[in-house]
Amino acid sequence: MRPNNYPPRELCLWLPNWPLQRLRWEQPELRRQKLVLYEHARGGRRIVVADDYPSGLPIAEVTHGRLLAHDPLADAAALGRIAELCAEFAPSVGIDTPDGFQPDTLRLGITGLGTLYGSEERLLAQLAAALRRRRLHVRLAIADSWGAAWALAHFADHSVISPPGPGPLAALPIEALRLGAECEVLRELGIFRVGQLLALPRESLAERFGAQLLLRINQALGLAPEPIHSHRPAGEISFTIQWEYAVTQRSALEPVFAELLTQVERALIHKQQGALELACELCGEPTSISFIVSVFRPTTSAKHLAELVRLQLERQPGPAAVSGVRVTALRMAPLPVWQPLLFDDERPAEGVHVRQLINRLSNRLGRLAVVRALPVAGAHPELVYRYEPLTGAAARKTISRWKTLPRPTRLAREPILLRITALAAGLPRQVQWQGLHTIAHAWGPERIQTGWWRGRDIQRDYYRVATTAGERWWIFRRLTDGQWFLHGWFD
Amino acid sequence: MPATPRQHELVSHLREQLRAVAPARPIAIEAERGCLPTAIPAGACVEFLADRSSGALTLALLAAREARARGGGALVLIDRAGLFYPPGIAWAITPDTILLHPQTARDELWAWREALACPGVSAVVGELARVAPKASRSLQLAAEASGAVGLILRPTTVRGHPSWAHTQFLVTASPGRLRRVKVEVTHSIDQRTGAQVFVEWDDAAEQLPTPRVVPVAA
Numbered sequence: 001m002r003p004n005n006y007p008p009r010e011l012c013l014w015l016p017n018w019p020l021q022r023l024r025w026e027q028p029e030l031r032r033q034k035l036v037l038y039e040h041a042r043g044g045r046r047i048v049v050a051d052d053y054p055s056g057l058p059i060a061e062v063t064h065g066r067l068l069a070h071d072p073l074a075d076a077a078a079l080g081r082i083a084e085l086c087a088e089f090a091p092s093v094g095i096d097t098p099d100g101f102q103p104d105t106l107r108l109g110i111t112g113l114g115t116l117y118g119s120e121e122r123l124l125a126q127l128a129a130a131l132r133r134r135r136l137h138v139r140l141a142i143a144d145s146w147g148a149a150w151a152l153a154h155f156a157d158h159s160v161i162s163p164p165g166p167g168p169l170a171a172l173p174i175e176a177l178r179l180g181a182e183c184e185v186l187r188e189l190g191i192f193r194v195g196q197l198l199a200l201p202r203e204s205l206a207e208r209f210g211a212q213l214l215l216r217i218n219q220a221l222g223l224a225p226e227p228i229h230s231h232r233p234a235g236e237i238s239f240t241i242q243w244e245y246a247v248t249q250r251s252a253l254e255p256v257f258a259e260l261l262t263q264v265e266r267a268l269i270h271k272q273q274g275a276l277e278l279a280c281e282l283c284g285e286p287t288s289i290s291f292i293v294s295v296f297r298p299t300t301s302a303k304h305l306a307e308l309v310r311l312q313l314e315r316q317p318g319p320a321a322v323s324g325v326r327v328t329a330l331r332m333a334p335l336p337v338w339q340p341l342l343f344d345d346e347r348p349a350e351g352v353h354v355r356q357l358i359n360r361l362s363n364r365l366g367r368l369a370v371v372r373a374l375p376v377a378g379a380h381p382e383l384v385y386r387y388e389p390l391t392g393a394a395a396r397k398t399i400s401r402w403k404t405l406p407r408p409t410r411l412a413r414e415p416i417l418l419r420i421t422a423l424a425a426g427l428p429r430q431v432q433w434q435g436l437h438t439i440a441h442a443w444g445p446e447r448i449q450t451g452w453w454r455g456r457d458i459q460r461d462y463y464r465v466a467t468t469a470g471e472r473w474w475i476f477r478r479l480t481d482g483q484w485f486l487h488g489w490f491d
Numbered sequence: 492m493p494a495t496p497r498q499h500e501l502v503s504h505l506r507e508q509l510r511a512v513a514p515a516r517p518i519a520i521e522a523e524r525g526c527l528p529t530a531i532p533a534g535a536c537v538e539f540l541a542d543r544s545s546g547a548l549t550l551a552l553l554a555a556r557e558a559r560a561r562g563g564g565a566l567v568l569i570d571r572a573g574l575f576y577p578p579g580i581a582w583a584i585t586p587d588t589i590l591l592h593p594q595t596a597r598d599e600l601w602a603w604r605e606a607l608a609c610p611g612v613s614a615v616v617g618e619l620a621r622v623a624p625k626a627s628r629s630l631q632l633a634a635e636a637s638g639a640v641g642l643i644l645r646p647t648t649v650r651g652h653p654s655w656a657h658t659q660f661l662v663t664a665s666p667g668r669l670r671r672v673k674v675e676v677t678h679s680i681d682q683r684t685g686a687q688v689f690v691e692w693d694d695a696a697e698q699l700p701t702p703r704v705v706p707v708a709a
Contacts, residue, residue: 351611352611354564354587354589354611354612356609357589357605357611361591364601364602365593365594368592369592369593371590373588381578384578385577408579409552409576409579410548410576411579441668464694466667467666470663470664470665471544472544472664472670489543489544491541491544491547
C-alpha cells in the first residue's frame with residue numbers, strides 16, 4: 001500500500017505553561033520555586049504567566065514568587081530544539097504559530113506511521129516516554145485533522161487517540177476550535193460546546209459570524225486543508241574575528257562588522273535563508289557585551305545589516321577595549337521569493353523602503369518600541385489590545401477584530417481619581433481635576449465587568465461626558481465604592 | 492515685536508516670488524475630504540495647535556487616512572507619551588500601520604525625521620510639543636524629500652513661535668451635544684491665513700467618525 005492511500009493522521013504535542021516549563025527544563029534549580037514571568041507594558045511591568053497569579057496582573061500586586069523577565073525568543077528557540085528531538089518520530093514536524101500567542105505546540109504529520117510502530121498507541125507511548133525522560137510535561141492527541149488534534153490536546157482531560165469523525169470533538173468547549181472574538185458572541189447566544197455549533201446549519205454560520213468560524217469548523221473536520229510547515233534546524237551561522245591586542249576606538253569596529261556581515265551574507269545565501277535576528281558580541285576587557293539586531297523580514301543584505309549594527313553601536317556603552325567581535329545568526333527564515341519582472345522598476349520598492357525603515361527604527365528605538373496594535377477578545381479596557389513588535393518574528397495574520405464601540409482616542413496610563421464637587425441625578429455636575437470643570441452632557445452608562453481570570457476583576461459604569469469647555473472625557477464610576485475616575489479623552 | 496505694514500508687504504511679495512519659482516507639488520490631502528480649510532500638498536509638514544481633547548487627533552487621523560487613500564503608503568503613528576488608545580483609533584489603523592513609542596525627546600525627533608524621509612510612508616501623525624526651528628526645518632526637508640505628509644499635534648501655547656511647517660491650523664472645540672470643531676489656518680507658506688471650517692461628527696454614535704464639513708467665509 002502506498003503512503004498516499006493511508007488516511008491522514010496528525011499528532012499534536014502541547015507543552016502547557018511553556019514559558020515556565022522551559023525555564024525549569026533549562027534551569028533545574030528553578031523546579032522547586034514559584035515563578036512569576038513579567039513583561040514591560042504600558043504603565044509598568046505586568047505578568048505574562050505565573051504559577052500563582054493570573055496573566056495581566058501588575059507586578060505591584062505580586063506578594064510571593066521569583067520574578068523573572070519573560071523571554072519569548074528563548075521559548076521559541078527551546079521549542080525548536082524539542083521539534084528537532086521529535087524529528088526522530090515523524091518525518092515532518094512543525095511548530096504551530098497561533099495568531100497573537102506565543103507558540104507552545106508542535107505538529108507531527110504521522111500519516112501511515114502507525115503500522116511502522118505497530119500501532120498509533122505504541123507511537124504515542126514511545127514519544128510520551130521520550131519526553132518524560134527529559135522531564136517535559138506534555139499533552140498529546142492524535143486525530144485525522146490538525147484542527148481536531150489541536151482541540152483534543154488542549155481541551156481533553158488526558159492524551160487521546162481519536163477515531164475518525166467529529167464525535168470526540170462534540171463535548172469540547174467552542175474555544176477548542178481556535179476561535180477569537182467569535183467565542184464571546186457564541187456564548188452570549190448559549191452555544192458553549194462544539195457539538196451545539198456543529199448542529200447549526202453550516203450555510204448561515206459564515207453570514208452570521210464571519211468566514212473564520214466556518215474555516216475553523218472545516219479545518220477541525222478535515223474538510224479544509226491546513227498544510228504543515230516543517231521545522232528544519234538550519235545549523236548555526238557564526239563568525240568571529242579576534243585580535244592579539246585590544247582595540248579602544250569604536251570607529252575601528254565598523255569595518256570589522258562589515259567584514260563579518262559579508263561572511264554571514266555568503267553563508268545565508270548558501271543556505272537560501274535570510275536573517276531575522278543576529279547576536280553581536282563585543283568581547284572586551286574587563287567585560288563583554290552583546291546586543292541583538294532584528295529585522296522585519298528575513299534579509300541577507302550585509303550592507304543593510306551593517307547599517308543596523310551601526311545604529312546599535314552608537315547606543316551601546318560597551319567595553320573600553322575590545323579584543324574580538326562575534327556575529328551569530330540567531331533566527332533565520334526562508335527568503336521571500338517573487339516572480340522575476342520584466343522591468344526592475346515594476347518591483348514594489350515602496351514595501352522595501354518601509355521594511356528598511358522598520359529595521360532602522362527597531363534597532364535604534366528598541367524592538368518593543370516599534371509595534372503594531374492588535375485586538376484582543378475581552379471587555380477589560382486596558383486589556384483589549386496588545387502590541388506586537390514588528391521585527392524578530394515572522395509576520396502573522398490576526399484573527400480577532402476591533403470592536404465597534406465608542407472608545408476614547410487616548411487612554412490614561414492609570415485611571416485618574418476625580419474629585420466631584422457637585423452631583424446631579426447621580427452623575428457628576430462639577431469635577432475638580434486640573435481646574436474646575438462643569439459637565440454639560442453625559443451619555444451612558446456602559447457597564448464593564450470582568451472576572452478575576454482576566455487580571456484584576458473590574459466593575460465599572462462608564463460614561464462619555466462633554467464639558468462646557470468642549471472637552472470630551474471617558475469617565476467611570478467604580479461600583480465597589482462609588483468613586484469616579486477619568487480614564488480617557490476623545491481627542 | 493509686531494511686524495510693521497511694510498514688513499508684511501515685503502513678506503507677501505517674497506511669498507509671491509517663492510510661489511512662482513517653487514515646483515508645484517501634487518495634492519496629498521484634498522481640503523473637503525481631509526476636513527481641512529485648505530488642501531495640503533505632498534511633502535508638507537502640518538501643525539495642529541490644539542488644547543487637550545479638542546478633536547485634533549481625530550482630525551489629523553482623518554487627514555492621514557485621506558493622504559493614504561490618495562497616495563498609498565504606510566501610516567506611522569509616533570506616541571512618546573504612550574496614550575494613544577488603539578481601540579479608539581482602530582478606524583485609522585490598517586495592518587501596515589506602524590506605531591512608535593520612543594523613550595526620549597531625541598529619539599522622538601530622530602523617529603520623526605526617519606519616518607518622514609521614507610518614500611514608502613504616506614503620513615506621519617504624532618505629538619511634538621517642543622521642536623527647535625532648526626529641527627522643524629529638518630522635518631520639513633525630510634517630508635519634501637519623500638513626499639510624505641507630517642501631521643504634528645502641538646499645544647496652543649506654541650502659537651506664534653517660529654515654525655517651518657507648511658501650514659499651521661488652530662483647532663478649537665465648541666461645547667454642545669454634537670462634536671463641533673473649528674479649524675482655522677493661522678500660518679501657511681502659500682495660502683492666505685484666516686480660512687476656516689467647522690467640522691462636525693458624532694463621536695458617541697459609532698467608532699468610525701463620519702465628519703461633516705461646514706465651510707465658513709474667511
